[in-house]
Amino acid sequence: MNALTHLYLPGAVAIWSALIFALAAVWGYSQALRGDATAIAFGRRAYACFAAAIGLTALMLILVLLMRDFRIEYVFQYSGLDLPGHYQFASFWAGQKGSFLIWLFWGTMLGLAVQRTAGKSEASVMVIYLATLLGLIFILVRENPFVMLSQSPLDGQGLNPLLQDDWMVIHPPIMFIGYASTAIPFAFAMASLWRRDYDGWAARAFPWALFGFLVLGCAILMGGYWAYKTLGWGGFWGWDPVENASLIPWLCLTVLVHGLHMERTRKRYRRANYVIASMVYLSVLYGTFLTRSGVLADFSVHSFVDLGISGWLIALMATFVGLSIWLLATRLRKVPTESNEDPILSRGTFLVLATIAISASAFVITYGTSAPLLTRLQANVAQVGPEWYNLVNKPIAIVVGMLLTFLPYLTWKGDKFGDLIKKMIVPLIAGTLIAIAFVAWKVHDALDVVLVLFAATALATNLHKTIAKWRAGGLRAAGGYLAHAGVGMMLLGILASSAYDESTKLTLVQGKPVTSHGRTYTFTRYLPPTEEERRDRMEIKVVEANGKTFSLYPRMFLNQRTQQLMVNPDIRKSLSADLYISPIQYDPGQPQLALTKGQQGEVGNVQVKFEGFDLNANGNALAQMASGKQITIGTIFAVTRNGQTTQVRPVYKLNPTNGQVETPAVDLPGGGAIRVSKINASGGNVEIELAGVENRATLAVDVTTKPLIEMVWFGLYLMLGGGGLAMALRFRDSRVLERVAEQRAAAA
């Protein structure tokens, strides 16, 4: 009972009742499986109560966040009085506990739809699905978000300023819908093995696999866009463990979607699909373990520290790995397969090869992300950087591009190479012309040229086929082609924008134009925060080579609460290339400098290096100190101006009797003067002031052009749009099949 006294009771009661209702639903569905026909209604009712309890739990957390009830530790940790309204929602998933709750919430709500699409397999599917949800409930019971503090603080600690962004409101919840959805195909597959009912699951799971592919894909896209547009990380993808943890399940889902497509149309992959469906869910659990147990805390920039739930996550993983292995080992050999060998040059073979290629990518990314675990036994723990991921994924991208080029024209029964080329000659030429344009532009590396060629032809052939289907009135069935055209476009965009970007660092003195790569940049002014623009901005006027003029406004501001320096880039978007300006350093142009011994500083065009003190500048300073006379401490500076270095020795005089200080200025060669305004002899540092040196505000920026980056986003839209079309089609299929089965049952 002691544990209950420091829990916020309504929230705790909601979580505990959810646990009880979930167990009741499992019991009801299990009874239904034993043949008790009335029990299924009990299971459904219990599930509805469970869903209501989870809804209530989430609502309760939202309410205490909105009421800013800082007695609750979670609210205290992630919210604050100064946090604007919509960010208070973002506090919900800012911490570990809340993000498990949002995951559980979506999982529970999706379960309501799973019930309705599961048909006669409902009871067994729901038992497995509830088991996946119970894992999350156990974590939440242990890591209860409603823990209360012993006293009530007046203000919370606030939300991490880096997370105070509109994307934070939308990106994480969508990511968690994606994660939650991966348990659905898993539940269908495991239930099918468990009940030894090997038909029908593929049709029911197919639209859900596409749903997961679509939602997780959207979330990844948003994450990349957020990193690129606002966070100023310089790119949209950094191969960070947390990013990889979302990419690996998405790649597995991609494989599953194609596997299920082959099972539905060709009765192929009937055994493999069970393995793939388990990999989808297990990869989510493994990613969660890697990123939330603290094992990668020193490797990920998302820096998750150990929260004491590693044991739970390992137990959760072990449970579901064990369940999958047991079901696969005992049932898989009994799954009937038809050995209809496809000809080499056929749609079937190419699809198989594509799934192997994507699986290989998922595998190497998993391997790389696990590097810190794999090297744990060695002397030095190690990780691999983005270069490795790019290197090993490039050949895979080439293979995928090649397969996609031919896929739209291949038939299931096999084709002759000559006929094939004849059918696709027009898009092949179009793709080749695009590739030639890339080579003429600046792609010369052999592997890059091959990648560009296949990506461009894949784009052209798939687009050609999409349009043909559309004209024939069958856009609904063109989802796959549209998605594949998107892949081709995306590959082109990724290669051009990340391997052929150009980056320079410029130092912009206020009002002085600087020309670089044909553009002229002028830092015109600093704009202090206003009512509408709460963040300090820098105005940079850019003149293009053709005379076109525009201004960009990157931001650089101190977060008032944490005193963190925040940086947001600004981007001039265009189809050919984005111009990306990220501020590095802003110097408002004050003439003071604080230097330690050996340190160098700059004021305007003068560089000053503090070389040390001179205790014998006017008699020995130590002797003067002992005798109580006026003390003179000399200082030595190396001053560099226009490449010429001279030594200057200003002095600092202190009268110990009345505390009076004299700091005479010393002229600098080339005009101006220097004087020492403060001395800290024990700390070994000084403060100096430079007078008469022209010193305007200076802004250092990183200017990058990212060619064709718009193709990355547009390609992703096409891919996800195609996925959406396919999903609509497959949900319809699944409903029709269900109705047919019902009618047959009624007739019999």
Added chain:
Amino acid sequence: MKRNLWYVVGGLMLLAFAGFSLMSFQQSLTPYVSFEQATTSPRMVQVMGGLQKGSADYSNSEKALSFTILEPKSAKQLRVRYHGVRPGNFDDAISIVAIGRYDEGTKQFEASKLLVKCPSKYQGAEVKTYS
């Protein structure tokens, strides 16, 4: 027969890819090392240390951020130079991970990537630099 040949070709390609990725994996590993090891190793490594307060400054002429980190165990110092954008919460970092290579000439650790660790209150704190 022809089909078997294709299987052999496919299998060999997969094997070649596996070998290639494993070999490049070994070469691309950046191990965590002590400051002492970092100053003698020619390869890409990563070091972790606390930021010495007030040691960071950005030089417009070098276009680089330089700072000193302290190794907690040995109390050794390492001067780090970084040519990227100053990470957002750099100044209140409790520790900094620098990934890069020691330059014998400049006696500095030339970092190509920084990871900044903030006080634990931000358990989800994220700051990163892609480079």
